[in-house]
Structure formats: C-alpha cells, structure tokens
Amino acid sequence: xxxxxxxxxxxxxxxxxxxxxxxxxxxxxxxxxxxxxxxxxxxxxxxxxxxxxxxxxxxxxxxxxxxxxxxxxxxxxxxxxxxxxxxxxxxxxxxxxxxxxxxxxxxxxxxxxxxxxxxxxxxxxxxxxxxxxxxxxxxxxxxxxxxxxxxxxxxxxxxxxxxxxxxxxxxxxxxxxxxxxxxxxxxxxxxxxxxxxxxxxxxxxxxxxxxxxxxxxxxxxxxxxxxxxxxxxxxxxxxxxxxxxxxxxxxxxxxxxxxxxxxxxxxxxxxxxxxxxxxxxxxxxxxxxxxxxxxxxxxxxxxxxxxxxxxxxxxxxxxxxxxxxxxxxxxxxxxxxxxxxxxxxxxxxxxxxxxxxxxxxxxxxxxxxxxxxxxxxxxxxxxxxxxxxxxxxxxxxxxxxxxxxxxxxxxxxxxxxxxxxxxxxxxxxxxxxxxxxxxxxxxxxxxxxxxxx
Amino acid sequence: xxxxxxxxxxxxxxxxxxxxxxxxxxxxxxxxxxxxxxxxxxxxxxxxxxxxxxxxxxxxxxxxxxxxxxxxxxxxxxxxxxxxxxxxxxxxxxxxxxxxxxxxxxxxxxxxxxxxxxxxxxxxxxxxxxxxxxxxxxxxxxxxxxxxxxxxxxxxxxxxxxxxxxxxxxxxxxxxxxxxxxxxxxxxxxxxxxxxxxxxxxxxxxxxxxxxxxxx
Numbered sequence: 001x002x003x004x005x006x007x008x009x010x011x012x013x014x015x016x017x018x019x020x021x022x023x024x025x026x027x028x029x030x031x032x033x034x035x036x037x038x039x040x041x042x043x044x045x046x047x048x049x050x051x052x053x054x055x056x057x058x059x060x061x062x063x064x065x066x067x068x069x070x071x072x073x074x075x076x077x078x079x080x081x082x083x084x085x086x087x088x089x090x091x092x093x094x095x096x097x098x099x100x101x102x103x104x105x106x107x108x109x110x111x112x113x114x115x116x117x118x119x120x121x122x123x124x125x126x127x128x129x130x131x132x133x134x135x136x137x138x139x140x141x142x143x144x145x146x147x148x149x150x151x152x153x154x155x156x157x158x159x160x161x162x163x164x165x166x167x168x169x170x171x172x173x174x175x176x177x178x179x180x181x182x183x184x185x186x187x188x189x190x191x192x193x194x195x196x197x198x199x200x201x202x203x204x205x206x207x208x209x210x211x212x213x214x215x216x217x218x219x220x221x222x223x224x225x226x227x228x229x230x231x232x233x234x235x236x237x238x239x240x241x242x243x244x245x246x247x248x249x250x251x252x253x254x255x256x257x258x259x260x261x262x263x264x265x266x267x268x269x270x271x272x273x274x275x276x277x278x279x280x281x282x283x284x285x286x287x288x289x290x291x292x293x294x295x296x297x298x299x300x301x302x303x304x305x306x307x308x309x310x311x312x313x314x315x316x317x318x319x320x321x322x323x324x325x326x327x328x329x330x331x332x333x334x335x336x337x338x339x340x341x342x343x344x345x346x347x348x349x350x351x352x353x354x355x356x357x358x359x360x361x362x363x364x365x366x367x368x369x370x371x372x373x374x375x376x377x378x379x380x381x382x383x384x385x386x387x388x389x390x391x392x393x394x395x396x397x398x399x400x401x402x403x404x405x406x407x408x409x410x411x412x413x414x415x416x417x418x419x420x421x422x423x424x425x426x427x428x429x430x431x432x433x434x435x436x437x438x439x440x441x442x443x444x445x446x447x448x449x450x451x452x453x
Numbered sequence: 454x455x456x457x458x459x460x461x462x463x464x465x466x467x468x469x470x471x472x473x474x475x476x477x478x479x480x481x482x483x484x485x486x487x488x489x490x491x492x493x494x495x496x497x498x499x500x501x502x503x504x505x506x507x508x509x510x511x512x513x514x515x516x517x518x519x520x521x522x523x524x525x526x527x528x529x530x531x532x533x534x535x536x537x538x539x540x541x542x543x544x545x546x547x548x549x550x551x552x553x554x555x556x557x558x559x560x561x562x563x564x565x566x567x568x569x570x571x572x573x574x575x576x577x578x579x580x581x582x583x584x585x586x587x588x589x590x591x592x593x594x595x596x597x598x599x600x601x602x603x604x605x606x607x608x609x610x611x612x613x614x615x616x617x618x619x620x621x622x623x624x625x626x627x628x629x630x631x632x633x634x635x636x637x638x639x640x641x642x643x644x645x646x647x648x649x650x651x652x653x654x655x656x657x658x659x660x661x662x663x664x665x666x667x668x669x
Contacts, residue, residue, distance in 0.1 A: 071567075072645055075597075084488040093491040095604075130491045140495045166500070173499050183496060191496040253499040260498045292498070297561045297579050340561065342576035378565055378574035420567055421599055 074422040077453050092131040098451045099124040099195045103151060107442035110432060111208035112241070114152035114233045122151040126194070139165040149272040150208075150233075150241070161272075162244050175252040181275060183242040184268060185249055185260035185290050186304040187349050188336040193242045199373045200414045201428045201446035203241055205387030206351050206367035210235045211405050213330075215270060215311050218318040218358040236269040236310070238332065238353045238367055243268050245286070246277040261289040267310040267330045269355075274312060284309035284326040290334075298341050304334035310355065319358055328356040343375040357394065363404045364392035379419070385412040408434040424450045475655040478628040481512040481621050481641045482667035490605035492536060508541040512665075513611050513642040514627045515544065515618035517650075518635070523616065528552060528587070531598065531608055533562045538598055538608030544618045544642075545590055545610060552587040555580040563601035570594025570612055574601075595645055611642055641665040 081094040101122040109115050124146035131139050142162035147154050149161070164180030183190045189207060192198050202208060212219060214235045247264035266274040267286045274280045286308020293301045311325035319325070331354045339346040350368040357363050367389040375381045391405035410432040418424045430444040486509055494500045526549045532539045534556040545551060553564050557580055564586070565574040570593065575586040590596065590612045598608035611618075621627045629639075634657045640650045649665040 075645070079487060082488040082490065088489050091489055091491045093488075095493075128493075128495070130493050130495070132491050138494055138500070140493075142495075162495070166494070168500055176500055185498055193496075251498050251500075258499045290498070294559075297559060297577070340577045342578065343574070345577075375574055375576065378572045379567060418567065421597075 071420045071422065074420070074451075074453050081453070089134050090131070092129065094127065094129055096125065096127040096453055097195055098453075099126070099448055100450075101151060101201060101446065101448045103201075104445040105442055106444075109232075110430070110442055110444050111202055112150035112210065112233070112237070114148060114150060114154070117153060120151055120153055122147055124195075135171065136168050137165065138168070139163075173253045176250065178249045178251070179247075181244055181246040181277070182249070183244055184239070184264070184288060184306075185251065185262050186239065186243075186268060186288050186306055186332070187290070187334050187351075188300065188302055188338050188347060189349060190242050195448060195450045196424060196452050199371070199381065199383035199416060199426070200385060200412055201426055201448045202412070202430070202444075204349065204369040204371065204385065205389055205408075205410055206238045206349065206369065207241055209237050209367070209387075209389055209408070209410075211237060211365065211391075213269065213310070213355050213357070213363065215267075215274070215315065217315050218311075218320075219360075236271065238351055238365065239268040240271055243270070243275075244272070245270060245275045246280075247282075247285070256294050258292040258294065259290070260292075261287070263287050264308070267308040268306050268332055269310050269330050269353075270312075280312070283313075286330075288332075298339055300336075300338040302334075302336040302338075304332070304336070306330070306332040306334075323358065328358060330355050345373045347371045357404075360394045360396050360404075363394050365405065366390045366392075379417055381416050381418075383412075383414045383416070385414075386410075387412065406434045406436055406440075408432060422452050424452070426450075474630075475632045475634055475657060475659045475661065476628065476630040477514075477516075477632065477639060477653065477655070477661045477663050478626075479514075479661075479663040479665065481514065481625040481627065481643070481649075481665040483510045483512060483621070483625045484643065484647075484667075486510060490607075492603065492605050508537070509623045510644075511542050511623070512621045512625065512627075513542065513544045513613075513618055514621060514629060514665075515613050515615050515640055515642070516629065516632055517615060517638040517640050520615055520617070520633075522546075522548065524548075526550070530554060531610065532556045533564070533600070533606075536560070536603055536606060538606060540620075541607070542609045542611070542620060544620060545612055546616050546618075547593050547612055547614050548589065548591055549612075550587055550589045551610060552585045554585045555582075561602060562606075564598055565601055566596050566598055568594065568596040571596045571610075577602075597645075639663055 084091045103113060103120045103122065105118055113120060124144060127143045129141045140162065141160065143160050145156060145158050148157060162182050164178050164182040166176055166178040168176045189204060193203065210232050212235060216234055245264035245266040247262050249260060249262035251260035252258065264286050265277060265280045265282050268288065286306060288304065288306035290302050290304040307329055309326045309328060310330040311328050313325060315325050333352045334349060336349045337347070348368065348370045353365050355363045369385055369387040371383065371385040373381060373383040387410040390407045391403045393401050394404045395401045410430055412428060412430045414426055414428040416424060416426040426448045428446040432442045432444065434440040526546055528550045529543060529545055530552045531543055532554045553575060555562050555578060561577045563575065563577050566572060571588060571590055573588050578586055590610060593612050593614045596610040596612060598610065600606040617629060617632055619627050619629050632655055634655050636654050638650050639653045640648055642648050651663050651665065653661055653663060655661065
C-alpha cells in the first residue's frame, strides 16, 4: 500500500481503483480537448489559405521539376557530388532528399506529430554521405535540417542523426562490424523508412503510436492515459521510428540465414534525444538481435528480440527508494515477413512488447501491421496498410486492474507518383479508431513531395 | 541481242544486291573518366565487401540518314551482373527487342526507365525466371536505365533510327563498315548533353577518316 500523498497513491486515487481488484479502472481521456482545440476562426482561415498556397506551390514544383532539363540537371548534380581519390580506392558520394510535407488531421495530432494545430507544414532537408574506403570499409552519415526529428511546428534544427563506420573483412558478407549512431537491426521497416522508399508519409503504428509509457519519470500520474498533445510527446511508442541509438552491431549471412546483433545506449522505445552518446551513456545498454531466413529472393522471414532499460536518468528521482532506471526494462519480441515479386511488395511485422513499470505489474502490448504496395504503372503506385495495437491489463500494488491503453486500429491508404527518378509526390489518408474512447476516431490527411539528388 | 539484255539485267541485279560500300574510321575525344559509384549500404543488414567497377566513358558513332527499316532485328541484352548493367551503354536500332537477364546469384533487381523514349518498370524478378523480361524500343532517343533497389546502378540505351552505328573503344577509336555511298551526317554521341557531328561524302569502296575532337 502506498502512504497518503505518495505519487502512486495519488494516481490510484485519481483513477478510483484503490482496493477494487475487479473494478475496471477509469481510463482518462487521451487528450484534454477544448482548450487546445480552440482556434479563432480568422486564424483557421489564414491557415487554410496558407495550406492552399502551399499545396499550389507543391503542384507547381511538381510540374516544373519533371522537365527534361531539370531531370538532366539533377542527374548531373548526382555525378558532380561523387568523388574519388587514390585510383578509386577512396570513393565518396553526397546525396540527399528535400521533403515538403503537409499534414491535416481532424482530431489532435496523431502519432509522433508534435503540434497543437490541426495542420502542419514540415519541410526537411536530409544530406547523406556514403564513402567506400577500399573493399572493406564503408562509412555513412545522415544530417538533417528540419523542425525536429518528428514533424513539429518548432523552429529549425540542424542535427547529425546518423554516423557509422562498417568493416566487412570478407567479401562474402559472412561478418560485418559496425559502430556509430545508426538504425536498429530489429524488424524489416528500417530499409524503407526514408521518404523515397516509404510508400506512406508516416510510419507503421508500432513505430509511432505513443503509449502511456514515459521515459522521463515513473508513470505514476500518467500511466493510465495521456493528457495533452504536449504531454503526449513525453511518452513513448514501442519502437521510436528507426531508433538511431548509438552502439555497435555485428551482422552477416550464412547460406540462407542472416543474423544481426547490436548493443546500444538506449532502448527501442527511447526518444531521439536519448540516441546520441553525448546524451546517454552505456550505463544501461539495450541488446537487440534479429535472425533472418531467406529461402529465395521473394521471401524473407525474421525473428527479432530486444531488451534494455527504457527510463532516462532524470527518472531516477521519481523511482521507488533503492531502485534505479536500470531496473525497469523494455522487452520486445518481433516477427517480420517480407515478400516481393514483379510489381508487388508485401510486408508484415508483429511485436510483443513488455514494459516493467514502477508500482505496477508488467505492461504488455501487442502491435502488428500488414502492408502492401503495388505499381500500377512505371510511375504510379498505391499502398494500403492495416495497423492494430492491443493493450494488456496492469495491476497496481492495491490490486486494481485495468488496461493501460486503448486498443486501436488504423487503416492507411496512399498513392504515389514518381515524376522522374528524382521527384515523387505521395498522398495519404488514414483513419484511426480507438476502442472505448470519447474522441475516438481521427481522419488524417498527408501529402509529401520529395526531391532526391 | 538476248545475250546483251541478259548481261545488263544481271549487272543491274548485282548492283542492287551488293550496293557500293564505304567505311569511316576515326577518333572521338572522350570525356575524362567519372568517379566510380558508391553503393549505398546504410540500411542493409547484410553487406558484402568489394567495390564497384568503373565504367570508362564511351561514345556511339552513327550515320544519320534515311535508311530502310528491317523487321528482323536481332534481340539484344543488357544484363545485371555484380550490381551493374552490362553493357553500360547499348546502341540499338528502332524496333529492337532488348532482354534484361538478371545474372546475379541471389539478388533481386527492379529495372525501370522514366525516359520519354521508353517508360517501363520490369518489377522484381528472380534470376531463373523465364521468359527473361524484355522491352521493345520503338522510339528513337536516349533511355536511362535504373534499378529501384540499387540506387547507384545506371545504364543507357541509345535508340537510333539507323542501322549504322558502333560503340568506340576505351580510347575513343571507331570504325564503321558497310556504309552505303552518299551524302550523310556522321554523329558522335558523347553523353546526354553532347553530340558532335560531321557531314561526310561517302564514295563506294573508300574509307574516310573523321575525328571528333573535343574542341573543333
């Protein structure tokens, strides 16, 4: 039992579960609604005008860039940004993408989008450096200028999101060692997470649906519901996007099997601020791995697992006496399937995640998605994705039991058109529905125009 | 008299079946070798070692004019081998069928082109799939081949409205044989932005020397 005034007791009292094992916990509204939603009409008109202007701008750019001259220009830019020295032993290439994204949602900002408005324009410039030093050493970086790692209405940022050096001693790929800050080996979404490869504008649900889990403090006050959008960003999904945490990985291929393992400074659910080594050390590392089976070019099957502490150091002061962030782990098991043949590409991932929560029993969740992409013509493609997430029950120290999140599903539909090998426009509509929620259905519209060079 | 008519007819027939032929040879100043591509491996869990080979610049020299079209053109091939197009530059006559065999051991490719002369996307296909994916190139122009999976891969098919063309060697030397006599324009395609040309007068049995210097 918690003493009066103890934060967990307060949370329990707020949710009305003290001593009532069979009583279903009252799950608060995910978001408080009106105050943050009250936007003056003139502001709305102005924003819609801006949106129309922006959409017109995207169309104009889309019309201008496909011209043969512009295409030829981008091809030559591509060539001009390649360098070699020492008779080709050292080769480097700078490339990049410019993304112009527009989001509009009927409810509050979905996923990891961070805004209190219902419309968001999110430009992003990503620059990549790929270098090959002799046959065995490869290094790469990704630098971004945008409004935050996830779409937001904040000011401009310049970040080095990825850097890594990879050593491949044998040409057959049986062993590879990589060190730096780079994407996780878990699952099969990472290879298509960048805007050019991703058929959608956003990520699958497991990679962006914020749960009640928070990493900055023990979740006494917020575990059974997420308050406002601003608070929402203080919470975590199962896997935060591509999870560019810092660490070391090994990978390789043996016959039809491949393997990959990594030790990183932050868990899969950790926020981008936790990924750099300057922000999180290896005091509580996360270990992840994946074993893949590829019977032929068409099919891939993968099994992933990960375990590591998910609380940040500042959560220490909110933990029970004698405990530290390293005592509370995120465990994840994942299964992934990929299929590709002719103009079809199919993917599916299933994740079973468990969070150890101070003052509660383990919080379990299961999330999955099924995704399909089809090229109707050489330049026109469509994609559909079905996402779903289920939350288990948690029990607090008083025996009260309740689900720790609302089950939800989301259907994504996207179409894309590649004007040239360097320009692409995607349009997406999503419908999300939460079980037992007051504000339980959201419509999400997104458009993304990408120039690749 | 009958014998004389027969001889004239025979001579006329021989003239038609074996037209006067000339040839052209020369040198094209090629641009300097470009930097070899760097393969993007950022998000590949399994990568193999090795570096991609350099494709030296080549030119296509062709005779521009009005020539009869043939309905029996040989099928050509552009293969994918070691993550590159082989050959990297293929000139073909309008109407030619080109096959794209995947000669990799266990790697998918997805060849496509958005060039106005030919837009297509072959999708992903296994090395052992039959029939080998192919396209008929029926519009003259430059077709840039790319792979949707391997960003660095580039190949070119130059579709020409002439049966008389040749690819230079690495040093830029070329020799075009079996050309009909007449007044033509000889062109050297260097890259998408550079085509040099030279008017020529071909006489039966003669060999012309034509060079395409970088600065005429």
